[in-house]
Amino acid sequence: MDSLLVIDGSVLEGGGQILRNALSLSCILRRPIKVHKIRAGRPKPGLAAQHLFGLNLLQQITNGRVTGNAIGSTSIEFHPGEIQSGKYYADTKTAASISLLMQVALPVLMFGKNVSELELKGGTNAAMAPPVDFMTEIFRPNLEKFGTTFDLDLLRRGYFPKGGGHCRVTVYPAKQLNPIEIINFGEIAEVFGWSYVAGVLPLNIAQEMEKGAVDVLEKCGTKKINIEVYKESQQMSRDPGSGIILGASTSSGCVLGSSALGDPKTKPYQKAASAANELLSAICNRECIDQHVQDQLIIYMALANGTSTIQTGKLTTHTLTAIHVAELMTGVKFETTEDPRSGVSVVKCKGIGIINNSMPNSDK
Numbered sequence: 001m002d003s004l005l006v007i008d009g010s011v012l013e014g015g016g017q018i019l020r021n022a023l024s025l026s027c028i029l030r031r032p033i034k035v036h037k038i039r040a041g042r043p044k045p046g047l048a049a050q051h052l053f054g055l056n057l058l059q060q061i062t063n064g065r066v067t068g069n070a071i072g073s074t075s076i077e078f079h080p081g082e083i084q085s086g087k088y089y090a091d092t093k094t095a096a097s098i099s100l101l102m103q104v105a106l107p108v109l110m111f112g113k114n115v116s117e118l119e120l121k122g123g124t125n126a127a128m129a130p131p132v133d134f135m136t137e138i139f140r141p142n143l144e145k146f147g148t149t150f151d152l153d154l155l156r157r158g159y160f161p162k163g164g165g166h167c168r169v170t171v172y173p174a175k176q177l178n179p180i181e182i183i184n185f186g187e188i189a190e191v192f193g194w195s196y197v198a199g200v201l202p203l204n205i206a207q208e209m210e211k212g213a214v215d216v217l218e219k220c221g222t223k224k225i226n227i228e229v230y231k232e233s234q235q236m237s238r239d240p241g242s243g244i245i246l247g248a249s250t251s252s253g254c255v256l257g258s259s260a261l262g263d264p265k266t267k268p269y270q271k272a273a274s275a276a277n278e279l280l281s282a283i284c285n286r287e288c289i290d291q292h293v294q295d296q297l298i299i300y301m302a303l304a305n306g307t308s309t310i311q312t313g314k315l316t317t318h319t320l321t322a323i324h325v326a327e328l329m330t331g332v333k334f335e336t337t338e339d340p341r342s343g344v345s346v347v348k349c350k351g352i353g354i355i356n357n358s359m360p361n362s363d364k
Contacts, residue, residue: 004034005031005329008036009035010040013318014040014042015039018324019038020051020104021298021299021321021322021326023078024103024104025299025302026058026329027061027062027108028083028111029329029330029354030080031080031329032079032080033077034075035078038051038073038075038076039051046074047072047074047076048071049092049122050092050122052071053090053091053092053096053122054101056090057088057101057105057118059078061083061116062080062081062082062084064078064081065079065081082358083109083112083358085109085112086116086117088117088118088119089120091120091121092122092163093121094122094163095122095158095163095165096126097123097129098121098158098167099129101118101122102118102169105171106169106171107300109171110173111354112173112358113359113360114173115171117169117171118167119167119169121163121164122163122165123158123159123160124158124159125157125158125159126158130259131243133154133194137245138245138293142293143296143297143300145178146174146178146179146300147174148177150171152170153167153169154236155167155168156236156237157198157236157239157241159198159199159237159239159240173356174356174359175356176304176305176356177304178305178306179304179307179308179351180304180308180309180310182309184252184288185287186251186254188221188222188250189251191220191225191226191246191248192226192227192246193226193227193245193246195209195213195228195229195243195272196229197231197241197262198236198239198240198241199232199239200240201240201241203231205268206229206268207229208269209242209243209244209269210229210244210272212271212272212273212276213227213246213272216273217246217276219280220248220283227244241262243259243260243261244260244272245258245259246259246275247279248279252288254289256283256289257279257292258282258292259275260274260275278291282313285342285343286311287312287313288310288311289311289312290312291313291314294315294347295316295319297310298326298347299326301349302330302332302349302351303351303353303354304353305351305353307349308348308349308350309348310347311345312344312345313345314344319347323336330352331352333350334348335347
């Protein structure tokens with residue numbers, strides 16, 4: 001596809017989601033794009049650090065041509081080249097989310113020829129983005145149903161405002177993505193999680209968060225609740241930070257979760273209880289995919305070889321935005337239905353079945 005596709009970055013969510021998904025699909029489909037009105041729905045429109053570094057990372061991966069790649073830029077033009085497997089490095093020098101860098105790069109490198117490695121520095125536990133632990137423990141099991149995966153080595157934590165987190169991500173190529181069907185909730189098998197503090201913060205903060213989560217999650221009907229409480233070592237993180245990551249697995253193989261970062265303005269117990277209530281609501285509604293994973297699966301559903309169907313909660317603006325970009329760039333059509341009483345939604349899509357022609361024929 002040689003024609004330049006112009007995308008309005010102000011529609012729906014009006015944030016970085018449009019840019020991330022458009023850039024990833026641009027690389028995979030080899031279609032040049034122009035995105036204007038970038039992050040028009042945000043207090044500070046234009047490219048922030050994490051968006052700029054994601055853009056520059058894909059420029060490296062594809063040896064593409066880009067204009068407008070500067071902090072604050074509200075318009076970019078991107079002409080991707082061929083996806084090149086290899087080792088890539090990005091250091092945001094801020095607390096910008098490593099998870100969001102992963103979101104933009106993972107689907108692209110999965111359509112490379114060989115195994116690739118990302119060395120990423122920034123925020124591992126940042127506001128308005130999933131922690132890197134959520135990416136490995138909740139998102140990855142869902143991604144693997146498409147027949148592809150990644151590994152992540154956490155070398156150092158990075159909290160707001162300093163950042164300085166360090167991760168090494170290994171991305172495995174896929175010949176083609178399998179369609180998924182995640183619509184059978186089954187029964188709760190286990191509820192698990194991690195409650196943590198770092199730096200000068202005392203362990204009792206993590207203990208309070210664990211108690212807040214357990215008090216709520218005991219209502220889900222399972223006696224198997226295992227939340228590990230710990231303090232990060234000085235080697236892993238010298239800066240202060242705290243939070244909780246929660247997950248639930250079911251007898252049918254569903255994995256869903258929630259998370260919260262510590263906040264000086266909110267009591268640890270309340271922070272954790274809020275995250276637990278979010279997970280409990282999804283469990284009680286028998287949602288197979290949580291609200292933080294639903295939007296991340298859209299791009300893979302659009303590319304898969306066949307019809308994918310997921311059962312999730314009320315569709316977030318991020319998910320509706322991801323659907324809009326996927327339909328615009330691939331030509332697929334998503335079907336969505338929502339139960340007005342419970343808010344449970346079913347999302348269905350027949351993917352384009354794109355084949356990774358750079359990867360030799362094999363069982364991998």
